Amino acid sequence: MITVDLRSDTVTKPTPGMLEAMWSAKVGDDVFGEDESINALEEKAARMFGMEAGIFCPSGTMTNQIAIKCFTQPLDELIADQTAHVYRYEGGGIAFNSGVSTRLLNGERGRITAEMIEPEINADNIHYPHTSLVVLENTVNKGGGSCYYLKDIALIANLCKQHNLILHLDGARIFNALTFTGDKVEDYGQYFNGISVCLSKGLGAPVGSVLLADRATIKYARRIRKVLGGGMRQAGFLAAAASYALDNHVQRLEEDHAHARVLADELVKCTWVTGVTPVETNIVLFDTLKPAEEVVQLMADHGISCNSTDKHRIRFVTHLDIQPEQIEYTLEVLKKIK
Structure with a gap:
């Protein structure tokens, strides 16, 4: 995994x-x-x-x-x-x-x-x-x-x-x-x-x-x-x-921002997501129909760690240890959540 x-x-x-x-x-x-x-x-x-x-x-x-x-x-x-x-x-x-x-x-x-x-x-x-x-x-x-x-x-x-x-x-x-x-x-x-x-x-x-x-x-x-x-x-x-x-490591920050935008673009398509905060840098905040902790656990079951910041809000943060293939994998997991 x-x-x-x-x-x-x-x-x-x-x-x-x-x-x-x-x-x-x-x-x-x-x-x-x-x-x-x-x-x-x-x-x-x-x-x-x-x-x-x-x-x-x-x-x-x-x-x-x-x-x-x-x-x-x-x-x-x-x-x-x-x-x-x-x-x-x-x-x-x-x-x-x-x-x-x-x-x-x-x-x-x-x-x-x-x-x-x-x-x-x-x-x-x-x-x-x-x-x-x-x-x-x-x-x-x-x-x-x-x-x-x-x-x-x-x-x-x-x-x-x-x-x-x-x-x-x-x-x-x-x-x-x-x-x-x-x-x-x-x-x-x-x-x-x-x-x-x-x-x-x-x-x-x-x-x-x-x-x-x-x-x-x-x-x-x-x-x-x-x-x-x-x-x-x-x-x-x-x-x-x-x-x-x-x-x-300053010049490469745009890679993190690009990864965050890719995640946000997919989250907008998810029926269980009620809103995505506009992405400017490397942080993605999104609101969920499901309890946030339930989604966090579903992600964890697929090897993806993330945090809830409220009862129905989750945060993703991209960084230099995140590779394109990991982003692609995360997109696949997001699509599977109903």
Whole structure:
């Protein structure tokens, strides 16, 4: 039986070239700033996005939480969409780590606009928390991999400057977004105070995210990372994998997007599927007549792993370990479900 893992793009294994890069990595104690591979990755990522500096962390959750801590004070409030990863999937870290409240907006598939944000900025009144930060997610996980175009981000950034707000990007799948929109990576830095770049999703590195910001913020971020237990030692083996991913796995993301579109095209034809979210990148969300868990089990019986995200909603995520023949096999299985 062919096996296919469509649960997430976090399930990928290092490629032979990535393993070779890891094997030959130059390492040192990163807490002392002596790991050459980590230093090189941080400099590479910052240069790519037009930012001053970066810090390598074990996860996107940590880079996001460090950013929020750096950019806010207790009694502040941040603005984000109600589907935002920082709110839904980071364990209540906004409140626990930073003592900050959250103003949630109802965007279109997770994307919020300057027009939506402006009326939610609190007046300078002791009854209200101080609005200090806006967080965008790109791509939006709960939005089915939906993307922001840079022209829309520019409008939000201009609003933030007018109101002295900080703008942070949870760039969990930022290179997927860039692949879809055609925007340039080097243009992002001018709009954001902080950018979290996850390397262990579509890019296929085994571990890690990089937080990018100005040098003063990154200096403080190192202190916060240490407090959170993220001070790593000879972690250059992981950084080398991430650098390899940045050099070799960005261009191929279009293959994942093409696979996702093929799956979506077949799902639209299935009589037991009631709706498919428009596919922009590598995430396919679809709704079912049957209970989602029943469909997930049917797929598992045929060697295909996937996740339900609601009682009648399922998510497929394509990635670099998915080959064309696995997509064809999945299409055959979908056709058999009644």
